[in-house]
Amino acid sequence: MPNSVLLSQIEALExxxxxxxxxxxxxxxxxxxxxxxNYSFEQSNPQKTTLLELFGNxxxxxxxxxxxxxxxxxxxxxxxxxxxFHHLIEKAGFVLASPDSPAIQENIAAERKWNFPMISxxxxxxxxxxxxxxxxxxxxxxxxxxxxEDNNIYLHSQAPLGPGDDFCSTWPLFxxxxxxxxxxxxxxxxxxxxxxxxxxxIAVGVKNVEKAVExxxxxxxxxxxxxxxxxxxxxxSGTNFYLEESNENNTFFEFAVEDFESTKNSLLSNNCTxxxxxxxxxxxxxxPYGIKFHLFQV
Numbered sequence: 365m366p367n368s369v370l371l372s373q374i375e376a377l378e379x380x381x382x383x384x385x386x387x388x389x390x391x392x393x394x395x396x397x398x399x400x401x402n403y404s405f406e407q408s409n410p411q412k413t414t415l416l417e418l419f420g421n422x423x424x425x426x427x428x429x430x431x432x433x434x435x436x437x438x439x440x441x442x443x444x445x446x447x448x449f450h451h452l453i454e455k456a457g458f459v460l461a462s463p464d465s466p467a468i469q470e471n472i473a474a475e476r477k478w479n480f481p482m483i484s485x486x487x488x489x490x491x492x493x494x495x496x497x498x499x500x501x502x503x504x505x506x507x508x509x510x511x512x513e514d515n516n517i518y519l520h521s522q523a524p525l526g527p528g529d530d531f532c533s534t535w536p537l538f539x540x541x542x543x544x545x546x547x548x549x550x551x552x553x554x555x556x557x558x559x560x561x562x563x564x565x566i567a568v569g570v571k572n573v574e575k576a577v578e579x580x581x582x583x584x585x586x587x588x589x590x591x592x593x594x595x596x597x598x599x600x601s602g603t604n605f606y607l608e609e610s611n612e613n614n615t616f617f618e619f620a621v622e623d624f625e626s627t628k629n630s631l632l633s634n635n636c637t638x639x640x641x642x643x644x645x646x647x648x649x650x651x652p653y654g655i656k657f658h659l660f661q662v
Contacts, residue, residue, distance in 0.1 A: 385530075397518040400509070403490045405483035408466040411590075413483060415490075415509070415517055424456040425509040429496040429525075432462035433472055436550040438504050441525055441532045442478060449480045456508075461485050463502065474563035475620040475662045476554065479602040495522070506531065559627060563618040564603045567595075567658070569610025576607055616648065617657040624661035631659070 403415045419425050428445060431438045442460060445452075452458045459481045462469060469482045491497040496505050504525035511517050527535050527545065538545035554561055570576040577596050580586040586598040586605065595608040621627045624645045631649055632638070640648040645661035 392521045392523075395521070397510075397520050400493070400517050400519050402517060403488060405461070405485060405488060405490070406466050407481070407483055408470045416511065416515055418459045418481070418483070419457045419509075419511055420453075422453075422455070422457045423510055424520075425511075426452060426456050426458045427507045427509065428458075428460040429491060429494065429503070429505045429507065430460050430462040431502045431504055432464040433468055435504070436552045437527075438462075438525075439472075439476070439552050440534065440550040441504065443476060444532050444534070446476070446478045446480060459483055461491070463491070471620065471660065471662045474565050474604075474618065475561045477564040477602060479564075479599075494519070559621050559623065560619040561621070561662070563620055565606065565618045565658075566603065567606040567608065567616040567618075569612050569614045570607050571609075571611060571613070573607055573609045580605070580607070614656055617655065619657055619659050620662040621659065622662065624659070627659065 400415070405413050405415070405418075407413050415425075418427070428442070430442060433439075445458075445460070449458060460478075461483050463486050464472070464484060465486060466482075466484050469484060472478070473482060485491050491502065494505075494507050496503045496507075505523060506525065507522045508520045509517055510520055523529070523531075525531055527548075528539075529535070534548075535545055538548055573596065577588065577591075577598070580598055581588055584600070586600040589597040589599050589604070591597075595606045598605045598607065628638075628647065631651070635652040637650050638647050639650050639656070642648075647659055648656065649659050650656045
């Protein structure tokens with residue numbers, strides 16, 4: 365078949381697919397909106413939040429149903445959402461929901477450098493009620509909601525997530541390769557040259573923590589996330605800063621590893637020292653050259 369004919373067929377099919385997507389959007393809009401209750405969820409630190417609170421100052425909400433730490437494909441989708449998160453929240457609230465505990469979610473988010481908020485659906489019927497869990501089987505997807513002037517919440521639209529969808533940019537790019545996407549296996553590691561995954565958390569010892577928080581908020585423009593008993597969490601450009609009162613002005617970075625014990629032994633054999641031990645998979649380390657960091661198993 366002549367090349368010009370093939371290109372014409374491709375162009376015609378691309379136009380047809382675009383038209384079909386428009387029809388699909390209109391069909392989804394025609395499904396009656398469903399009134400839903402104000403579900404309660406767990407967050408880190410530990411905190412509780414509600415579906416209504418997830419809207420923030422927006423009237424619409426995008427909620428991703430993620431299968432959690434067990435699924436490397438869900439992780440790849442979430443990596444993509446992280447890259448456009450700052451665009452999405454200009455129009456709507458955005459949150460990722462998974463059955464993992466808040467502590468596990470916090471560790472994964474730090475390792476992946478995810479900026480978006482996460483909620484735990486464990487102990488809740490929410491995922492089942494939304495149609496993304498049947499028995500013990502979870503399915504990834506997205507639900508969108510809006511609220512009215514009386515704070516009634518409505519489920520507006522839904523879509524499944526999976527290879528070839530419009531929600532993960534890797535697949536259409538793989539399809540353009542000569543080898544295609546059939547042999548793709550999603551992997552969780554962000555780098556393959558090191559066992560250490562640098563997180564987006566930095567702890568800083570400051571003098572006069574109240575004044576420091578005021579400075580970082582009002583002068584630097586950091587956003588205060590929360591204040592706990594011994595520290596205040598601030599965030600800017602996807603990096604979290606944990607400020608705590610200290611006269612030593614130490615700065616601590618953080619690394620996540622999969623094989624904690626062998627990594628710890630390797631560090632100790634190379635003249636590193638443990639300065640504090642929180643658990644058998646979470647310690648503070650000082651290397652012999654000046655860097656201090658938190659090491660934990662993800």
